[in-house]
Amino acid sequence: MTTQTYTPNEEKRVYAGTTMLMIGSCIGASLLALGNRFSNLGWPLSTVYMTLAVIFSFWGYRQIIDACTYTRYSTIRSLLIVTWNKVIAEIVGYATMFLIFGFLVAYCVISSDYIHSIYNFFSKTPACNQPAAYDEGLCNEYIKCVAASNKVDKIIRAIVGGGAFMLLSFVSSVGILSLISSLSLILVVFSISVILGRCIEALIKGKLAHDSGGWTRREPPIPYKPDVWSVLIDFPSYFSLYTLIPTIPSLYAEMKGSISEKTKIIHRTSIYATVVLITIYMLLAYVTSATFYGSNQENYRQDNILNNFSDNDKLVLSVRILYVLVIFTAFVCCLFPCRAILLDIVKADRTTKRGKVLFFVTGIIIVLLLTILAIFVPSITLVFDIITSLFGFVLYLGLPILVGLKIPVLKARREYMEATRAAMHRKDPDTEMKQTNAMEAKIRDRTNSITAFLSVFGPGATERVRQASESIVRRMSMTSDRLSIGGRADRASSSSGRRLSSYRHSHIPFKGVPSTIPEASDLSKIETPPLNNVSLESEHARQQSRLQTIPETYEHDRNRVQEVTEPDTEEEETTHNISTRVVTEQVAIDHSHTISDEVLLEGFTPPKVSLKRQIILWTITSLFIITNSTSFVMTIIKIFSPKGNTGVCPK
Incomplete structure (x- = not known):
């Protein structure tokens, strides 16, 4: 109708x-x-x-x-x-x-x-x-x-x-x-x-x-x-x-x-x-x-x-x-x-x-x-x-x-x-669903990697690590009678090692953020995060939740003119760059099916x-x-x- x-x-x-x-x-x-x-x-x-x-x-x-x-x-x-x-x-x-x-x-x-x-x-x-x-x-x-x-x-x-x-x-x-x-x-x-x-x-x-x-x-x-x-x-x-x-x-x-x-x-x-x-x-x-x-x-x-x-x-x-x-x-x-x-x-x-x-x-x-x-x-x-x-x-x-x-x-x-145009858009529903799921998974993995990298090496990381250390000290004093400090340290060290290992394969440049992970010789110049980073994980979850809603928000409001504001801090600027990248990828998906008249008229005989x-x-x-x-x-x-x-x- x-x-x-x-x-x-x-x-x-x-x-x-x-x-x-x-x-x-x-x-x-x-x-x-x-x-x-x-x-x-x-x-x-x-x-x-x-x-x-x-x-x-x-x-x-x-x-x-x-x-x-x-x-x-x-x-x-x-x-x-x-x-x-x-x-x-x-x-x-x-x-x-x-x-x-x-x-x-x-x-x-x-x-x-x-x-x-x-x-x-x-x-x-x-x-x-x-x-x-x-x-x-x-x-x-x-x-x-x-x-x-x-x-x-x-x-x-x-x-x-x-x-x-x-x-x-x-x-x-x-x-x-x-x-x-x-x-x-x-x-x-x-x-x-x-x-x-x-x-x-x-x-x-x-x-x-x-x-x-x-x-x-x-x-x-x-x-x-x-x-x-x-x-x-x-x-x-x-x-x-x-x-x-x-x-x-x-x-x-x-x-x-x-x-x-x-x-x-x-x-x-x-x-x-x-x-x-x-x-x-x-x-x-x-x-x-x-x-x-x-x-x-x-x-x-x-x-x-x-x-x-x-x-x-x-x-x-x-x-x-x-x-x-x-x-x-x-x-x-x-x-x-x-x-x-x-x-x-x-x-x-x-x-x-x-x-x-x-x-x-x-x-x-x-x-x-x-x-x-x-x-x-x-x-x-x-x-x-x-x-x-x-x-x-x-x-x-x-x-x-x-x-x-x-x-x-x-x-x-x-x-x-x-x-x-109708013939080009006529696809197998299962194949089209698989392609869509694969693209969404790619964006989700990229967003998670960006958020994790920013948590440790982005602007303001030192302050976040200090706050996390204080929180860990307080938590350790309250639970010393139930948990083993040594075991906890081993587990945190192993987790940090896996996280750093995954960071080395990230080559996504951002303004104010290094495009590659520093080598071990350069890590001494960076304040090492504490063994158990509960606050970091909380911050990571918060940013991940916020970034994952960006494509949905863009899809809902892309026909409405957005008010442009300048970031106040370097951290906000970096987060803004991440958001822009995610939105750009979403736009690429939305316009992936735009076809020019020349392509549509190929083979046309007046x-x-x-x-x-x-x-x-x-x-x-x-x-x-x-x-x-x-x-x-x-x-x-x-x-x-x-x-x-x-x-x-x-x-």
Whole structure:
């Protein structure tokens, strides 16, 4: 019967905590542009894209979970090395670095936009709104306002990148910042609530709160006609909404319980998290795309949904301020893996002086590059389109397929290892009992020899011999009428001779104790023990009893951290050394059956992956390559294509 690691209440907490952690790892800056994408694509096609992304993400999660079950590795790199090779692992690592770099550029753009809005609120700067009808004077004022706003925008991005981000790049520990950024999920929930509340209020009342730009209901009320550019560009960006794949191995490794328990928990919580995510995404996308981005709403087409609200809205302003703080902390956490990959390329160890210098130099270089890009990037959707079409394909699409191709091999590999281990541990019970008894007898004899040797020649032996002599004198005076002193002396002498004879064959070195027994010529330098050493025998029995309990005590408490204390005297130090030796031998017995994977996999022949599985997965891969390459090419063409006039004022 399978034992349960968690009680029912603990299991509920584990499910809830893991689900929230998964949701927090997926929700990011991409949701801010979701309403713009749904408006450009139209609800029907956007829903199809979202459905395909969810289905593939479910399948990808299952492949990574199965790979963790069969290999028990805790990183994507380890999984790729064991399934493919180190080259594939390096390619995925570099793609991850560039993907994170793109997100850092988006962070700089988003935080700068929010800081600009905060600046406009406190400086009472009016928003730049196009007139409802063409008027040369009003259009000239609008063009000047936009030019001044763009200039301030670039200055703020330079300050944020070259100032705030540059200072944050010198942070060498993310412990506190990680704790702060872990609260980002609460902020996201608060932000979504504010956005939905303001949008629903505007749809019901027909007026946007604190707005002075003449917001009206969009035309058409529901977006349904897709834009050609968006059809070719937006598809890869939907997969960046479900970024759970890189976190599954670490979650699996950190979770307690048996393999079946962990697999069940991770699989179910991934389903729960995805259901919650798609509910949030669809609700936010439908409501925001029905509120903004209409053909009659020229002043409300910002891809970042928060920028469509008035700068005078204090509730939205509070969300922007909190978002800036979270972005700053998230920046530090995201910068670390980028620098780690760069340090790995140049083979630098951060613990060395050279590694520490390169750690800060790489941070400065990354910040300078992202600041330059952020100054010239017009929108966050452009950043997401480029990085998801190039590097997101490797992590969110290519990685699950690569692992999925090897799942049958990993499963057969694990089954072969388990069968080999079971066969190697299948022994004759009588033979195994004899081996165990022989090993225990060996440890017991060694312990007895050590204790006897320490009693006579170890530190403090002189004092013990003196006390024993006094005890013998008292006992001799009390029993002189019943025992013969001469006979007793003969027996004690004979016993001592046998003991010394056995000591000569002991060659076990200890700190403070000679490794061999002194010759007869050297015994004169040592105080000779008395003829009848009753106290010594008592001391010997006491130490023997104590030492014999060491293996049992270790076995009972070996999973508990022991408090280490320094011995106060040389005698205690010697006894400590003896205990350590006995425990070491016991550990050797406990781990005598540990078998490496190389031994277990000896003679293993990987099975061939079915042709059907290969055809399906490689076909899907080809389609993804076509869609992502098309998205990237069309994005570049769109950047350099001439821009038409939007609105009544010419640009």
